[in-house]
Amino acid sequence: MSGSAERGVPSSRRHWRKPPFIANPLLRWGLVVGVAIYAIWAISILPFDLDRISQGMTRAARIFSGAFPPNFDRYELLIDGFLESLQIAILATLLGLALSVPIAFMAARNIAAKPIYLIGRAIIILARSFHPVIVAILFVKAVGFGPVAGILTLTLYSIGFVAKMLAERIEEIDWGQVEALRASGTRYIGVLQFAVLPQIMPRQIGLGIYQLDSNLRASAVVGIVGAGGIGSTLMNAFGRYDYDFALAITLVIIGVILVSEAVSGRIRRNIG
Template identity: 45%
Template sequence: MSNSTFDVQKKIGKPWNKPPLVGRKWLRWALFSAFIIYLILAYMTIEVNWSRVYVGLERGKKFILAFTNPDFTSRSADIWEGIFESIVITVASSVVGIAISIPIALGAARNLAPLPVYLVCRGIIAISRALQEIIVAILLVAIFGFGPLAGFLTLSFATIGFLAKLLAEDIESMDRVQAEAIKASGARWTQWINYGVQPQVMPRLIGLSVYRLDINFRESAILGLVGAGGIGATLNTAFDRYEYDTAAAILLIIIAIVMALEYSSSAVRSRVQ
């Protein structure tokens, strides 16, 4: 039995093993050692105030315990006003952002738009994606002042970069046979878009739009921390006053709304995709 096994192994040869990323063993160990040394040096540069950490742990404990007894009543007017403002900002920015994203996505699809239009639309998408929402919100708050207008403009701007990019990529990867068949029948450009492109990308557009609605509500709570309206401003005030029971109540409401949006968006995406 051992002889036959030896013969088989001799004929088939050794099993194939994936070669390492770095061929030389000494170089691999050198890179690994350098990485460990870098982590140690980076950790040594971090200044940790352990007394502040201890105080923070005590506050964190109080905040976690506040979830067992959240206060929905003492500042109920401010809480529900902030929630309503966040919902208004979310819906308005999503509608405006989606409406602007669709023509930009058509222009950013290389198989639909000429090169100059393509470059301009891709530039708009790149600028929107390069600027993080909180940075845009701080800039707009400095321009327009505190309030929901800055949050609305920020989320509309962010929706353009998110939705236009994904929709443009979906248009570029669509089935060209159906679109070319519509064009070959003598259809105008608008008819070609309506009958050749739109049926292929509409399920994806609906799914992305609902998903972006979910994102915008979560972002609206964050933007309120810098004065861009929404429930985030009320949450920030509760933290500043150490009203952890009120902050816990606000966070529970936000979690409930986000979960409802998540389940509803999942249901919508599963039906249209």
């Protein structure tokens, strides 16, 4: 081969290190040490009680032996719970879709005036910050146990998601159509109705189907804090140590979620 090899290679040529991901050594080691300290601290303050874990194992054995086989005897209760969940999901989705349209318009930078834009964004952020279960617990306190609290919760939940996506869609609409209508002297509301709305409708339908699916899932959860639906049925079964019935409910929830996910995915593909 060429001459350079025979001339002996400097020692640096015998070593190679992968260039570090973070070039600055101070920052790199600072990060490593910081993460390590946090990890040790976070794990050390865990109330890690071996005694309780070993007790837990026997309790787990009891729960699982109580849960098998799943008990479908009270299927009427189960079906009622599900129908209620479905009702909650449908009504909350429709309310959410309807309410999210004006809020999305408020929160679209290219349509709304600055102060209105900020209000719209604030509503969306607020609706998205809270887990539906927290919202549900507040509504349960305000309007009592039952499906009303569930509907209100999931409506808010739907607004948080649908209005956000819709606002993003509005911000990227084809501006030419809007200008064409403006040029012909149409009023502001007219512009929204004829130039903006047709452009966002397909998206809204897709979002609606997605949201129906996701509300159905969520309705199973908010029921746990008393907002109606199958979640309440599950919580009651758990509270009465009816683990076999609880397992039956859980299995049905899983089944319904899988089916609903498949159906919603197929419909959205057909539309999209």
